[in-house]
Amino acid sequence: MIAVTSGRAKTILGQFSAEGEGSFRFSTVYFHDPTWPVEEALNVIRHEYAHYMDHELYGGTGHGSTWKKCCAGIGAVPQRCYSSRVAKLLQGKHKEETRLSVQCGGYRPGDRIKHPSFGDGVIEEIRGESVHRLAVLRFGKAGTKTLSLAWVHKNCRKSP
Numbered sequence: 219m220i221a222v223t224s225g226r227a228k229t230i231l232g233q234f235s236a237e238g239e240g241s242f243r244f245s246t247v248y249f250h251d252p253t254w255p256v257e258e259a260l261n262v263i264r265h266e267y268a269h270y271m272d273h274e275l276y277g278g279t280g281h282g283s284t285w286k287k288c289c290a291g292i293g294a295v296p297q298r299c300y301s302s303r304v305a306k307l308l309q310g311k312h313k314e315e316t317r318l319s320v321q322c323g324g325y326r327p328g329d330r331i332k333h334p335s336f337g338d339g340v341i342e343e344i345r346g347e348s349v350h351r352l353a354v355l356r357f358g359k360a361g362t363k364t365l366s367l368a369w370v371h372k373n374c375r376k377s378p
């Protein structure tokens with residue numbers, strides 16, 4: 219059994235130890251912080267998981283070529299340390315998604331919009347959640363179309 223534990227370490231976000239049967243440790247300081255981007259948390263988990271894979275498959279330790287190969291296989295950013303540049307990038311992406319999600323929340327069935335090529339349309343239904351919401355729209359000539367609400371927000375004008 220591989221143990222997964224957590225601690226309140228501020229300097230170590232995550233750690234894989236190959237000792238014994240192997241164990242993972244993650245810092246609750248970050249993992250319990252609601253402002254910490256989910257994308258970054260996933261990257262930390264993948265980074266540590268790549269260490270485990272590397273150890274199991276290639277007997278590797280550290281951040282060498284076999285570890286990088288494991289990173290590529292599971293989508294971890296193949297960087298030695300969790301860099302502040304990547305962290306900023308993910309933070310920015312997260313902020314943008316949050317902003318867009320809030321804006322998408324401003325649409326209701328019955329709202330009217332003007333599509334650049336289909337013209338005037340009415341929102342009949344909104345499906346899904348956050349930035350993945352879809353709007354079912356009814357247009358005069360074009361009929362019913364299902365479009366990403368985030369796309370509608372960026373590309374269509376809201377009619378009064």
Ligand SMILES: [Zn+2]
Pocket residue numbers: 265269280281298
């Ligand atoms: Zn590492």
